[in-house]
Each structure stands twice: as structure tokens, then as C-alpha cells.
Amino acid sequence: MEDNYLTHGKGLGSWLTTRDHKRIAVMYLFSVLTFFLLGGIFALLLRLELASPGKTIMNADTYNKVFTYHGAIMVFMVIIPAIPAVMGNFILPLMLGARDVAFPRLNLASYYIYLAGALVAASALFLRGADTGWTFYTPYSIRTNTTATIVLAGAFIMGFSSVLTGLNFIVSIHKLRAPGLSWSRLPLFLWSLYATSIIQVLATPVLAITLLLLIFERLFRTGIFDPALGGDPVLFQHFFWFYSHPAVYIMILPAMGVVSEVIPVFSRKPIFGYKAIAYSSFGIALVAFLVWGHHLFVSGQSELANFVFSLLTMLVAVPTGVKVFSWVATMYKGKIRLKTPMLYAFGFLQLFTIGGLTGVFLATLAINVHVTDTYFVVAHFHYVMVGGAIMSLMAGLHYWFPKFWGRMYPERSGRITFALLISGFNLTFFPQFILGSRGMPRRYWDYLPEFTVLNRVSTVGSWLLAAGFFYAAFYLYRAMRHGERAPANPWEANTLEWQTPSPPPHDNFPEIPVVTTWPYEYREKGFFPQGMVP
């Protein structure tokens, strides 16, 4: 039996007490996928209810709870941890040429904190639930007699996990780079994880205090956000979005990092604009903190503030555009290999571009007032979060599949699933842009009969999406157990994780490699791996 991280140490106990970043990543992976299934089931139920006007399968109160669960689960338990905690945990130390993250014990603690928070939040399902939406707007969230406090406490706890992961990654990138791995040779996935970590570390504490204050509102009637007690509900919105807008970039920046790795490898060309892509991540992270007010355009914010926030929000499009153009320029005249990860990178580009551009529409004050709280907004952020983050998660899951499991996934099934997901996604969410622009409000259980056709299309799309994800779960699980054995470097990629066996040994590298070049040397005459074994 060969020795790798999967076979090193036997039994459940060795997994639950592991400090190996790779095993922790795998535990995150299965936890995140479980919650993804749960959040997805709620999404399907929502779409089923909306298949026709009036009551279809549930009453209005249940509907309110179901969309709250869907949102809270997908945001806090799935998308935020998905790429950093799963892909980041597994790949970051390998790409650094390190034996582990800087604080392996803290890393395991982060996982248990995440799990504890998620279970606390999920326990509300068996009590009186929660019906506030994932945004917990006051004063309703103070008054509701559902068990919102429990969901708030769960989200509060999960915040610590996110902070500690970010902290661990920042220190790892600073202190654990292999000899020769200078900043200008750092793979772009790590640059994007660095920028993500900064947001996690700076924004999450503000969410923590906001949720804590809201819990106190409910338990001790502190009144800071409660107009009936002299407080200010708009202050809650400011606090909440000061975290939750940057949180969107916690979701999308690592996704961009995955795409930045996949595109040059499958285009067989050096990445175009390495520095521009690296720095633009920090541009996005910086602007992320200055735009939260775009969620308050109709909440009674002053016109001057609206103007400033609108302008700053449009600025986000600049670093984002820099990235998109760089990716496209990388592909230009490349020898493109249409493997599944690359297909998902294309999917990311299509969906994220639509999501990003409609973000600019929404930043425009005149349009925003018209479409606030309509399905246009719902479609926009699903294009960014699902189209961007989940597409990229799928890209990463396939790209690093050989490294995770030492086996190959079936290429044909990968392509079929991609086709299912991309058509299912567009079918589900594109009609919602139209519905929103025609005035269908979000979060409603019912709608006017003239919206029926588009809602039906959207519901059918959600089934295609579900079929795609179930099929992916099926063939990936099978490949994990019985797939063809993977070589160390099946994609002929340069970054360090491909210069160790698949799956990697317990301590990652037989010898710590010495880095002699940047990671994107893909030329006509061949490719040039980043590290050499001394």
C-alpha cells in the first residue's frame, strides 16, 4: 500500500483529529457539499412553489422560511467556505511548496467552529425556523417569533471560522513560501486567496458585532437597531452591508483565482497581464469596503451619499474588467484544450460577465430605484454567486480532482454535466432578469398571472440544474473510488502542487522544491514547471 495523505493514518479518529490541511480540506468539502444539497433542495422547493401563481405546494409563511434557509445556507455554509476552505486549504500549502499551513491546529479548530456554527444554525430547522431572509433586516428580525436568534448565533460562530482561515492563509503566504518563490512568482490563485483573506479578516468582525447586537436586541431589548426604543434600523443595514458587500468578494475573488490558474494551463500560453490580475484583486478588495451603501439607495440615505456610493460601485467594474480582458487575451491564439475545467472557466466568463454588467446597471441610481427588490436583483446576484462562484468551484473540483483523489474523472460525463448546468442555469435565471425588469418583486410567495410563463421556464431550468448537480455527484463519487489512476501532473501544469505525486504524501513533498521561475511558462516547445527538487 502506497503512503499518501489518504492512507496515512487509518480510521475515523485519524480523520477527526488530523492537522493535515489536505484532510481538513476534504472534511470541509463533504460538509460544504452536504449543506449545498440542503440549500439546493430548498431552492427547488421555492421554484416549485413559484411554478404557478397562488398556493402550489406550501403556504406563505413556510415560503418565507424556505427562502431564508436557502439564502442563509448557501451564503454562510456553502459559498463563503467553498473555495477558500476547500480548494484553498488543499492547494495553498502545496502551491507554496510548504508542508502545511502556518497554524495546522488552528486550521482544524476553524473546521470545527464552522461545523458547530452550521449545526447550531441548522438546528433552527427543527425548532420554529427563521423567516427574516438571510439579511436579518430590523425591525422585523427583532419582532419575529421564529427562532432567528439561533440562526444568528450560528452565523456568528461561523464568522470566527472564516476569520481564522483568512488569518492562517495570510501568515502562510508570508512565512511559508518555498525557497525562490518570490512574490512575483506567486501563482495567481494565491494572490486571490490573499486578497480574499484580507476581506475575511477585516469585514467578518463587523458582521460578528452586528449579529451580536441583533442577538442582544432580541434577548435584552437593547434597542440600538429598534426604532420603537429610539434606535436606528438603517444603522443595522449599514453595519450589515459593510460586511456583506465585501462578503460577495469573499465568494468571487477565489473563484477568479481558480479561473486564472485554469485558463493558462488549458490555453498553453503564459497568462496575459500577470501583475494586472494580481493587483486588481487588491483593487477589488479595497473598493469592496467603500460601496456598501448601494444596498441602501431606497432606505433613506442622503442623495449625496447615494451619488458617491453609485460612483464607487461602478469603480468595481474597472479591476474586474482588467481581469476579464486579461483572461480573454490569454486565450487569444492559444492552443486551447477543451477539458472540463476549461469549459467551466468559459461558463464562468459568460455568466460572470452578465452578472457583473448587470451589477453596473444596478449601481446606476435611476435604474436601481426601478428594479430594487425585484427579480432583477435576484437574477444579478445569482449570476455572480452561482454563475461565478459555483461554476468556478466546479472548475476547481475537476481541475484538482486528480490531485485530491489520485484518480481521473470521466471527461465525457464532465462535459455532459457542464452542458446541463450552463443551460439549466441560464434557463433558470435569465427569465428572472425579464421578470424583474417588468416589476415582479422578490421574496413574494405569489405573483400576477402574466408572470406565469417566465416563472415556469425558470422552474424547469432549476430541474436541469438539479439533474446536472446530481449527475456530477454520481460520476465524481464513482471516479473517486474507481477512476483511472492519475499521474502526478495530468494537465502538464507548472505550479508546485503538480510536482508531487497524486494524491500527495502526508507531508506534501518528499523534498521541499526550489522555485526557479514564475508559474506560467507555457510555450510552443513545452512547459516549464516552477520547482525543481534540489
Place this chain on the structure above:
Amino acid sequence: MMSADVSDRAVTAAASHEHESPFAGPDEAFEAAKQGMWIFLVTEVLMFGGLFVAYGIFRGLHADMFQEAHRYLAVSLGGTNTVVLILSSLTMALGVGATQRGQRDRALLFFGLTLLLASCFLLVKYFEYSHKFHEGLLPGGYFRNEHLKHPKAPLFFSLYFVMTGLHLVHVLVGMGLIAWLLKRTVARQFGPHYYTPVELVGFYWHFVDMVWIYLFPLLYLVG
């Protein structure tokens, strides 16, 4: 495949059952731990930052109320606690220095003193809080005081209890950590060659002290 080299490594790793440290040596590990602690303290600043922003906004909106309500806080008790905490920061720093120089008895003395001063802080806070409870000077919806008539006054006490309460939780955590240092110092686990936890707990304790140095004037003095 099983080469001799691979199985050798497996045996040594399995025998020690410890995950290898990712660092080249103890100095690198120490530097990394310090950096991690600084980042953690930044997150703490941001968490309290939210409260300070809320304070600033409500003070801006209701300056007259803050003016009136802050007179109901006991400046003498708050002042005592400020002195107590600053002294405890001094003893903590002396304890850290003693550990670094390998003076174990001195370190024990100063950690003990720090813990004692922290207990003083708790005691004073206990009297302050029970007095407030007695007077009905309570957060928001539970406010019951007869003399303080300003309609927004309950908000001041919400902020007072949340801000000092969160700080108090930090003091309790700090005390736990110092007790843990004491235990490990008794067990001779620290010395000039290894004192990372001592240094980090020191950072944390100074931070807790610093938060109070902002809370005291904002709540008790300027109101």
C-alpha cells in the same frame, strides 16, 4: 508503489504521530505566531470598532442625552479600574520580560499580580453593575430609572452595557489565559528559548487594557 525511501518516511512519521512543523525553525515559527496575533488583534479592533461607530452616531444624534446620562456613571470607580488595568499591563510586561530572561520566580510573581489586578477590576465592575441594576439604569427596554427623564437615555445604557460587557468578556478570557501561563510556567515549559504563548498573551492583555483606555473617557468623562 512502495519504494524503500517512502516506507521509511511513513514509519518515522507514523511513529512520531506528530504532524511535522511547517516552519524551518523555532525563530520562523515565533515570527509567524506574532504576525498571526497581530492580525487577530486587528479583527478585535474592527469588532469593537463597530461599537465605537454606533457610539459616535448616537452621540452625534443625541449629544444632550449623552451629556445628561453620563453623569449617572461612577467616575471614581471607572477611574480606579483604569489605574488598575494600566498597572496590570505593567505587571504583565514585567512578567513577559522575566520569562524571556529565564527568571521563573519573578515571572510567576508578576503573572500572579496581573491576575490579582484583573480580579480587582472584576470586583469593581461587579459593584458598578449591581448599582446600575439597583437604580434601574438598564439597557433599552428594561430601563426603569425615575430621575433620568431623557426619552433616549435607555440607549446610552444599552451602549454602556454592551461595550463594557464585551470588554468584560475579554478580561475574563485574558484571565483564563494568564492562569494557563501560570500553570505552564510552574511546569517549567517556558524559558529564554521558548516563550511564544507568553508573548502573545501579553499582546492580548495590552489590547484589552487599551480598549478600556478608550471606553473610560468616552463613556464616563465626555459622555
